[in-house]
Amino acid sequence: MRNRSYNQGAVDALQSFGVGIKLKDFLMLIASWNVNSIKSRLSQVLHWLEARKPDVLLLQELKGTEFPVDAFKSIGFHAEFVAQKAYHGVATLSRRPIAVVLTSLAGDKSDIHARYLETTIEDLRIINIYLPNGNPIGTEKFEYKLAWMDRLKKRLAALKKQKVPTIVGGDFNVIPEDIDCFSPRYWKNNALFQPEPRDRFRGLTKAGYIDAFRHFNKEPGHYTFWEYFLDHWAHNRGIRIDHFLVSSSLQERMTGCMIDKGPRGLIKPSDHTPIILAIR
Protein backbone atom coordinates (compact mmCIF):
# COMPACT_ATOMS: atom_id res chain seq x y z
CA MET A 1 0.00 0.00 0.00
CA ARG A 2 2.94 2.27 0.65
CA ASN A 3 3.67 2.35 -3.07
CA ARG A 4 0.11 3.06 -4.11
CA SER A 5 0.18 5.92 -6.59
CA TYR A 6 -1.25 9.30 -5.70
CA ASN A 7 -3.46 9.44 -8.78
CA GLN A 8 -5.25 6.21 -7.93
CA GLY A 9 -6.08 7.64 -4.53
CA ALA A 10 -7.43 10.77 -6.16
CA VAL A 11 -9.60 8.77 -8.53
CA ASP A 12 -10.97 6.63 -5.69
CA ALA A 13 -11.79 9.70 -3.66
CA LEU A 14 -13.57 11.52 -6.48
CA GLN A 15 -15.71 8.48 -7.27
CA SER A 16 -17.13 8.54 -3.77
CA PHE A 17 -18.77 11.87 -4.61
CA GLY A 18 -21.15 10.02 -6.88
CA VAL A 19 -22.17 10.53 -10.45
CA GLY A 20 -23.12 13.84 -12.00
CA ILE A 21 -21.47 16.28 -9.65
CA LYS A 22 -19.36 18.78 -11.54
CA LEU A 23 -17.04 19.93 -8.80
CA LYS A 24 -15.95 23.33 -10.02
CA ASP A 25 -19.35 24.36 -11.39
CA PHE A 26 -21.23 25.00 -8.19
CA LEU A 27 -19.41 23.62 -5.22
CA MET A 28 -17.18 25.10 -2.60
CA LEU A 29 -14.74 22.44 -1.48
CA ILE A 30 -13.51 22.79 2.09
CA ALA A 31 -10.83 20.34 3.21
CA SER A 32 -9.03 19.54 6.44
CA TRP A 33 -5.70 17.78 6.91
CA ASN A 34 -3.51 17.15 9.95
CA VAL A 35 -0.09 17.21 8.26
CA ASN A 36 2.13 16.28 11.25
CA SER A 37 4.66 19.08 10.53
CA ILE A 38 4.12 21.52 7.66
CA LYS A 39 7.89 21.68 7.15
CA SER A 40 8.05 17.94 6.46
CA ARG A 41 4.86 17.88 4.38
CA LEU A 42 4.98 21.13 2.38
CA SER A 43 5.61 19.56 -1.03
CA GLN A 44 2.80 17.03 -0.46
CA VAL A 45 0.37 19.80 0.52
CA LEU A 46 1.28 21.93 -2.52
CA HIS A 47 0.90 18.93 -4.81
CA TRP A 48 -2.44 18.01 -3.24
CA LEU A 49 -3.80 21.55 -3.63
CA GLU A 50 -2.88 21.52 -7.33
CA ALA A 51 -4.41 18.07 -7.84
CA ARG A 52 -7.64 18.53 -5.85
CA LYS A 53 -8.19 22.26 -6.19
CA PRO A 54 -10.13 22.80 -2.96
CA ASP A 55 -11.28 26.34 -2.20
CA VAL A 56 -10.31 26.13 1.45
CA LEU A 57 -7.83 23.91 3.31
CA LEU A 58 -7.59 23.70 7.10
CA LEU A 59 -4.23 22.42 8.33
CA GLN A 60 -3.38 21.10 11.80
CA GLU A 61 -0.18 20.12 13.63
CA LEU A 62 2.12 22.61 11.94
CA LYS A 63 4.77 21.83 14.60
CA GLY A 64 6.77 25.05 14.51
CA THR A 65 6.68 28.84 14.46
CA GLU A 66 7.55 29.17 10.77
CA PHE A 67 4.75 28.96 8.20
CA PRO A 68 5.41 29.07 4.41
CA VAL A 69 2.89 31.79 3.51
CA ASP A 70 4.74 32.68 0.27
CA ALA A 71 4.66 29.13 -1.07
CA PHE A 72 0.85 29.11 -0.79
CA LYS A 73 0.51 32.67 -2.06
CA SER A 74 2.41 31.70 -5.22
CA ILE A 75 -0.30 29.13 -6.09
CA GLY A 76 -3.18 31.48 -5.33
CA PHE A 77 -4.02 30.97 -1.66
CA HIS A 78 -4.46 33.44 1.16
CA ALA A 79 -3.13 32.08 4.44
CA GLU A 80 -3.75 32.77 8.12
CA PHE A 81 -2.17 30.74 10.90
CA VAL A 82 -1.73 30.36 14.65
CA ALA A 83 1.56 28.74 15.59
CA GLN A 84 3.87 27.95 18.50
CA LYS A 85 7.28 26.37 18.93
CA ALA A 86 7.50 22.61 18.19
CA TYR A 87 3.90 21.67 18.92
CA HIS A 88 0.34 22.07 17.66
CA GLY A 89 -0.45 24.94 15.26
CA VAL A 90 -3.32 25.47 12.79
CA ALA A 91 -3.51 27.28 9.44
CA THR A 92 -6.38 28.19 7.14
CA LEU A 93 -5.74 28.53 3.39
CA SER A 94 -8.31 30.01 1.01
CA ARG A 95 -8.57 31.19 -2.59
CA ARG A 96 -11.03 33.83 -1.35
CA PRO A 97 -10.02 36.43 1.25
CA ILE A 98 -9.99 35.33 4.89
CA ALA A 99 -11.30 37.53 7.70
CA VAL A 100 -9.87 36.41 11.03
CA VAL A 101 -12.48 36.44 13.82
CA LEU A 102 -10.66 34.70 16.70
CA THR A 103 -7.24 33.09 17.19
CA SER A 104 -8.00 31.32 20.46
CA LEU A 105 -10.90 29.62 22.19
CA ALA A 106 -12.46 31.60 25.04
CA GLY A 107 -12.81 30.25 28.56
CA ASP A 108 -9.23 29.75 29.79
CA LYS A 109 -6.79 32.66 29.73
CA SER A 110 -3.93 30.39 30.80
CA ASP A 111 -4.36 28.22 27.68
CA ILE A 112 -1.71 29.37 25.17
CA HIS A 113 -1.78 26.33 22.85
CA ALA A 114 -2.12 27.10 19.13
CA ARG A 115 -5.26 25.04 18.49
CA TYR A 116 -8.05 27.34 17.29
CA LEU A 117 -8.58 29.68 14.34
CA GLU A 118 -12.03 31.12 13.63
CA THR A 119 -12.48 32.89 10.31
CA THR A 120 -15.10 34.15 7.90
CA ILE A 121 -14.77 33.13 4.25
CA GLU A 122 -17.53 34.16 1.84
CA ASP A 123 -20.76 33.79 3.86
CA LEU A 124 -19.44 31.05 6.12
CA ARG A 125 -17.90 31.03 9.59
CA ILE A 126 -15.10 28.47 9.30
CA ILE A 127 -13.49 27.22 12.51
CA ASN A 128 -10.24 25.26 12.30
CA ILE A 129 -9.49 23.17 15.41
CA TYR A 130 -6.78 20.91 16.73
CA LEU A 131 -8.57 19.44 19.72
CA PRO A 132 -6.28 18.23 22.54
CA ASN A 133 -5.26 14.58 22.40
CA GLY A 134 -5.81 14.01 26.14
CA ASN A 135 -3.51 11.05 26.70
CA PRO A 136 -2.82 9.50 29.04
CA ILE A 137 -6.24 9.23 30.70
CA GLY A 138 -6.39 10.06 34.39
CA THR A 139 -4.04 13.03 34.04
CA GLU A 140 -4.42 16.80 33.74
CA LYS A 141 -4.03 16.35 29.96
CA PHE A 142 -7.29 14.42 29.85
CA GLU A 143 -9.00 17.05 32.02
CA TYR A 144 -7.68 19.76 29.66
CA LYS A 145 -9.23 17.92 26.72
CA LEU A 146 -12.65 17.72 28.40
CA ALA A 147 -12.52 21.37 29.47
CA TRP A 148 -11.51 22.36 25.92
CA MET A 149 -14.53 20.50 24.55
CA ASP A 150 -16.81 22.26 27.04
CA ARG A 151 -15.36 25.61 25.92
CA LEU A 152 -15.94 24.66 22.27
CA LYS A 153 -19.54 23.71 23.02
CA LYS A 154 -20.13 27.13 24.60
CA ARG A 155 -18.72 28.91 21.55
CA LEU A 156 -20.79 26.83 19.13
CA ALA A 157 -23.94 27.38 21.19
CA ALA A 158 -23.36 31.15 20.96
CA LEU A 159 -22.92 30.99 17.18
CA LYS A 160 -26.05 28.85 16.90
CA LYS A 161 -28.01 31.39 18.92
CA GLN A 162 -26.75 34.17 16.64
CA LYS A 163 -27.75 32.04 13.59
CA VAL A 164 -24.24 32.20 12.15
CA PRO A 165 -23.82 29.48 9.47
CA THR A 166 -20.79 27.65 10.82
CA ILE A 167 -18.47 24.86 9.76
CA VAL A 168 -16.08 23.37 12.32
CA GLY A 169 -13.32 21.29 10.74
CA GLY A 170 -10.15 19.71 11.97
CA ASP A 171 -8.56 17.04 14.09
CA PHE A 172 -11.08 16.39 16.88
CA ASN A 173 -9.07 13.56 18.46
CA VAL A 174 -12.37 11.80 19.20
CA ILE A 175 -13.55 8.42 17.85
CA PRO A 176 -17.31 9.11 17.87
CA GLU A 177 -18.69 5.54 17.62
CA ASP A 178 -17.42 1.96 17.71
CA ILE A 179 -17.69 1.75 13.91
CA ASP A 180 -15.18 4.59 13.69
CA CYS A 181 -12.27 2.35 14.70
CA PHE A 182 -11.03 -1.04 13.52
CA SER A 183 -10.99 -2.48 17.05
CA PRO A 184 -12.65 -1.04 20.15
CA ARG A 185 -10.48 -3.37 22.24
CA TYR A 186 -7.29 -1.80 20.85
CA TRP A 187 -8.52 1.72 21.71
CA LYS A 188 -10.41 1.10 24.96
CA ASN A 189 -7.76 2.66 27.25
CA ASN A 190 -7.05 5.60 24.95
CA ALA A 191 -8.27 9.17 25.56
CA LEU A 192 -9.75 9.33 22.03
CA PHE A 193 -12.19 6.54 22.86
CA GLN A 194 -13.32 7.38 26.41
CA PRO A 195 -17.03 7.92 27.18
CA GLU A 196 -16.45 11.51 28.36
CA PRO A 197 -15.06 12.96 25.09
CA ARG A 198 -17.45 10.82 23.05
CA ASP A 199 -20.42 12.12 25.06
CA ARG A 200 -19.21 15.66 24.46
CA PHE A 201 -18.89 15.03 20.73
CA ARG A 202 -22.47 13.72 20.68
CA GLY A 203 -23.46 16.82 22.63
CA LEU A 204 -22.23 18.96 19.75
CA THR A 205 -24.28 16.98 17.23
CA LYS A 206 -27.33 17.21 19.51
CA ALA A 207 -26.79 20.98 19.67
CA GLY A 208 -27.40 21.26 15.93
CA TYR A 209 -24.03 20.49 14.31
CA ILE A 210 -24.11 17.67 11.77
CA ASP A 211 -21.26 15.14 11.52
CA ALA A 212 -20.96 15.65 7.76
CA PHE A 213 -19.20 12.40 6.90
CA ARG A 214 -21.75 10.30 8.80
CA HIS A 215 -24.58 12.27 7.23
CA PHE A 216 -23.62 10.83 3.85
CA ASN A 217 -22.00 7.52 4.78
CA LYS A 218 -23.17 5.01 7.42
CA GLU A 219 -20.62 2.28 6.68
CA PRO A 220 -17.88 1.16 9.07
CA GLY A 221 -14.25 1.04 7.94
CA HIS A 222 -13.81 4.68 6.86
CA TYR A 223 -10.88 6.28 8.68
CA THR A 224 -8.76 9.44 8.60
CA PHE A 225 -5.83 8.26 10.74
CA TRP A 226 -3.65 5.15 10.79
CA GLU A 227 -0.76 4.55 13.22
CA TYR A 228 2.67 4.65 11.62
CA PHE A 229 3.62 1.34 13.23
CA LEU A 230 2.52 -2.29 13.05
CA ASP A 231 1.43 -2.02 9.40
CA HIS A 232 -1.84 -0.41 10.47
CA TRP A 233 -2.16 1.39 7.12
CA ALA A 234 -1.60 -1.74 5.05
CA HIS A 235 -4.40 -3.52 6.97
CA ASN A 236 -6.74 -0.50 7.18
CA ARG A 237 -6.54 -0.51 10.99
CA GLY A 238 -7.46 3.13 11.41
CA ILE A 239 -9.71 5.53 13.26
CA ARG A 240 -12.03 8.34 12.13
CA ILE A 241 -11.01 11.38 14.17
CA ASP A 242 -10.87 14.23 11.61
CA HIS A 243 -14.34 15.67 11.20
CA PHE A 244 -16.52 18.41 9.80
CA LEU A 245 -19.38 19.58 12.04
CA VAL A 246 -21.82 21.70 10.04
CA SER A 247 -24.63 23.96 11.27
CA SER A 248 -27.98 22.27 10.66
CA SER A 249 -29.03 25.47 8.85
CA LEU A 250 -26.50 24.49 6.14
CA GLN A 251 -27.81 20.94 5.72
CA GLU A 252 -29.51 21.61 2.38
CA ARG A 253 -26.29 23.13 1.02
CA MET A 254 -24.12 20.11 1.90
CA THR A 255 -23.63 17.98 -1.20
CA GLY A 256 -20.97 15.52 -0.06
CA CYS A 257 -18.24 14.66 2.39
CA MET A 258 -15.39 12.31 1.56
CA ILE A 259 -12.11 11.02 2.87
CA ASP A 260 -9.21 11.20 0.40
CA LYS A 261 -7.01 8.24 1.30
CA GLY A 262 -4.43 9.03 -1.39
CA PRO A 263 -1.95 11.09 0.63
CA ARG A 264 -1.71 8.46 3.41
CA GLY A 265 -0.20 6.06 0.84
CA LEU A 266 2.65 8.35 -0.18
CA ILE A 267 6.28 7.92 0.86
CA LYS A 268 6.84 9.76 4.17
CA PRO A 269 3.15 10.51 4.71
CA SER A 270 1.36 12.27 7.54
CA ASP A 271 -0.40 9.74 9.77
CA HIS A 272 -3.67 11.55 8.88
CA THR A 273 -5.29 11.92 5.46
CA PRO A 274 -7.52 14.76 4.20
CA ILE A 275 -11.29 14.95 4.58
CA ILE A 276 -13.24 17.08 2.09
CA LEU A 277 -16.64 18.76 2.47
CA ALA A 278 -18.63 20.04 -0.51
CA ILE A 279 -21.00 22.98 0.03
CA ARG A 280 -23.32 24.38 -2.59
Added chain:
DNA sequence: ATGCCCTGCTGTGCAGGA
Protein backbone atom coordinates in the same frame (compact mmCIF):
# COMPACT_ATOMS: atom_id res chain seq x y z
C1' DA B 1 1.64 -3.95 30.53
C1' DT B 2 4.42 -1.57 26.93
C1' DG B 3 6.47 -0.55 22.44
C1' DC B 4 6.05 -0.32 17.77
C1' DC B 5 6.89 4.91 14.18
C1' DC B 6 7.54 9.86 13.33
C1' DT B 7 8.66 14.86 14.32
C1' DG B 8 10.97 18.80 16.51
C1' DC B 9 14.63 20.32 19.27
C1' DT B 10 19.52 21.43 20.22
C1' DG B 11 19.80 15.98 21.82
C1' DT B 12 24.02 13.02 22.98
C1' DG B 13 17.48 11.08 23.98
C1' DC B 14 13.58 13.34 25.28
C1' DA B 15 8.48 14.95 24.83
C1' DG B 16 4.36 14.50 22.35
C1' DG B 17 1.51 12.42 19.35
C1' DA B 18 -2.90 8.83 19.05
